[in-house]
Structure formats: structure tokens, C-alpha cells
Amino acid sequence: MKIPHLHLIRPFTLLALLLAAPVFTVTPMVTTxxxxxxxxxxxxxxxxxxxxxxxxxxxxxxxxxxxxxxxxEFTQVKVSRLDITERRVQPLLH
Structure with a gap:
């Protein structure tokens, strides 16, 4: 099967789209x-x-x-998730 207009997509355009995608995403959460x-x-x-x-x-x-x-301690690093116990928080770094 031939994809129409595939020849119009230049390799650098695809690379630009991939580089523009977010590398790091965080789901905000609150835990107690x-x-x-x-x-x-x-x-x-x-x-x-x-x-x-x-x-x-x-x-x-x-x-x-x-x-x-x-x-x-976590202002310069990015955290992706939190695990918490009664007296301790364990951040999971990305």
C-alpha cells in the first residue's frame, strides 16, 4: 500500500516534530x-x-x-511520582 504524499515529508521535518514533543511529563498529585x-x-x-x-x-x-x-533538594531535579508512607516521602526521579 502506498501512502499518498509520503515523498513530501522530509526527514528533517520528522526529526523536528520528534524533538518538539515533550520529553518529560508529570501528572500533578497530592498525597498525605x-x-x-x-x-x-x-x-x-x-x-x-x-x-x-x-x-x-x-x-x-x-x-x-x-x-x-x-x-x-528537589528544586533542580524533576520528579515524576511520589510514594509516601506515614512518616516518609520517596520521590521517584525521572
Whole structure:
């Protein structure tokens, strides 16, 4: 079977289309532990808030957070999914 006008598609056009496709996609999600909440944002960064008595928020102290705060260790890397337990968050890197 012959595909009509296949000869019009130039190799560099196909390459440009492939390169323009998103390489990294994230599905935003919010998940909760015992007394804390962690959000994976659409840009792949993580924010957390709530109880931090066991340093489960990953913000470098044990301060309780009422509003979301970016987790510093994950501002320069992209996370694709979060696994959370009662006292721990495990980000899965892309």
C-alpha cells in the first residue's frame, strides 16, 4: 500500500516534530502521610506542609508548616511520582 504524499515529508521535518514533543511529563498529585501533605506540581517540583516533627517534609528543620513550602533538594531535579508512607516521602526521579 502506498501512502499518498509520503515523498513530501522530509526527514528533517520528522526529526523536528520528534524533538518538539515533550520529553518529560508529570501528572500533578497530592498525597498525605500521617500529619503531613506533599504535592507534586506539574513542573516536577515538590511542595510539602503539615507536621514536621520527624523532618518528614525535607525542609531542613522540624518546624510545623501551615502553608506549602518547596522542598529544597528537589528544586533542580524533576520528579515524576511520589510514594509516601506515614512518616516518609520517596520521590521517584525521572
Amino acid at each position: 502521610g500521617y500529619d503531613h501533605t506533599v504535592a507534586l506540581k506539574s513542573d516536577g517540583t515538590i511542595a510539602a506542609w503539615g507536621d514536621n516533627a520527624h523532618r518528614q517534609l525535607g525542609i531542613g528543620n522540624t518546624e510545623y508548616r501551615l502553608s506549602q513550602m518547596a522542598i529544597p
